[in-house]
Amino acid sequence: MPEDDRKDINRDAVAREIEAAVNEQVSGLPPEQADALREKIRLRVREEIERDLRARTVSERREAVRLAREARKKEKDAEEGETFLRFNRNFRFQHMVMFSSVILLIITGMPLKFPGFILSRFVINFWGGIQNSTIVHRVGAGMLIYFMVHHFFYTILTRDGRRDFVLLLPKFGDAKDIAHNIRHFLGKVADKPRFGRFSYIEKFDYWAVYWGCIIMIGSGLFLWFETDVLRFLPKYALDVAHEMHSDEAMLATLAIVIWHFYNVHFNPDRFPGTLLWWHGRITEHEMKEEHPLELEEIVARRAKESAEVTNR
């Protein structure tokens, strides 16, 4: 008898329920027969109850809660439609680790690039001086390295990771999308380009992080372990790494602040930002607007699946 499933259940209540059921079953029978059957019936009832409990696993309960919430939401604003899980929990976790580390790295790193800037000293003193701020920078670096390793294995080992990686690869269609989008901005074409799961804007964001991580982590490790690196490389190689670290940091910061922040925060459709990074969900309405091709695919796949079920 599995103890785990019954952990959160009041044992007495279950026992009472079983006794009540048993008593009901044997109520009409003569006492000799009743005693013989009593044990048999008790076992059967208990089995039934346990099966019922096992079925309600944690994930199912969570799904039920989600469906209830969705139903409530649907009632409230009907045109948003169904919601889709755009980013799974693993991916959201990676994003959170990455942005926390990048924030730490930028605020502890930029004062070193701009020591004369008025806020720089304030930010350094916020950590309690340069000594602490260099430690915080290394903590951020550790988080970013962890993110990179995590994402590498996520890409290789999970189905979603492999699918997204393939979908993120630049294609010729992206160039067409860019041209289309610009014509749309200029008013030459009425409709927006129809994007799949990832638009060229998101692809750029993704590959910018890829490039940035490789340069920043590579050159950063040089600077972190300078004595060990200098055992194999001359000092001028370290100078080049230093320059790369400094310049790539600037590029990454500008890419985040201009490109990413506009597209996810300051874009009038989304201002001041959505909670997509937190719950990973996107409404049908948003899907239609921003990822119509993906929505079509999902709808087609569902139709196929349901057809298979009915055919069976």
Place this chain on the structure above:
Amino acid sequence: MKRMIRHYLAAVLAAAVLSSAGLAAGAAPGVSECMDCHGDKTIEKSLPNGKTVSLYVDLQAYNSSVHGKDSCVTCHADAKAPHEKLKKVSCGKCHGDAEKSYSTSSHGIMRAKGVTDVPACYDCHGMHDIRKAKDPAARTFRLNIVETCLRCHKDQAIEQKYNLPDQKAMVAYEQSVHGMASKKSGLTGSAVCIDCHGNHAILPGDQPRSATHRQAIPTMCGKCHPGILEKYEKSVHGKGMRAGIAESPVCTDCHGEHTIARVSDPSSSVSSRNIPKTCSGCHDKEGISTRYALPKKRFSSYMDSFHGIAVEYGMTKAANCSSCHGVHEILPASDPASSVNKANLPKTCGKCHPNAGPNFAKGDVHVEISPKKAMGVFAVRVFYTLFIGTLVFLFVLHVGLELYGRWNRRKEKAPGGKEGRS
């Protein structure tokens, strides 16, 4: 009126005493006879300008003074009882050397010209209460000297009248490492005014004979810091100074004068935080770099490095100028004994970077970003400047176009727009 009567009575009394004591005492009055009048605390003389000067002599102070065993007439040779105004006391009669060197000092020269508010012997040493300089109660005792000098040199009126340095410069001494050592810790070994400026022959630093003249400063500081002087003499700065190059720094150029503070004191000009500024005071000057054929951009290239930035933010363990170049023993990199000679760099870097190897010396420490000096760094910088410029331009263009499109479509949708009308 009353006072005059009293004076008259005193004179009569003195005359009576003298005549009764006989001729032997009359020629040279003893201390007790002088004290008959000068022991009176109220005895005083009126000056033409209406002020009065006390003529009282504190016998106890006199007796415990260095001259206490002499008699009044040793100094006041023309004293009789009663007497009119006596001649000026000449200390030089006995202290010939002191008077001679005093007469060469600024104080002595001014006084010889008839200026009366510059110090004479008694302004520093006292009059009847003169004590030996070793006596802790003496005005010229080492721990009391500062107070004695500052009596005048803290006075703004005197400062303006004789065009002396700002009183703040003088008072700063009290907060300096020397001032704290003597005033707070009571150490007699610490430098006080006279140790640097001299005592009787005191002169301003711009005069060649002055103890504080530039060329004399290292030797003067070396009196107490001989070990440092020895190192300094061997350094490029010391050699330059001895060769008569006035621009070559002496002790005070880096350490300051009255403001000298410990290296560990953040306000010190040689503290880890301030030393780059102190060195760059000369080494960031175009003229000096050119005249002495020194490499340029030493300061800016340092301040661009992590060392410079970390020091600027107050990381005391990050390398400052002296961490690599040395302090008093600075030598040019071309000198094999120099800590920044290429052959010695691994050892010098190894002070902070354990296990530093020969690769530390391959490449410049002061990285000047130019194709000639650091091609790699220069190429990376050019690439990124173009790359960042292009990308930012494209970002802004994309964002701008999108906003333009939105604005346009909103206008069309609005009533009165294209769509609204159709």
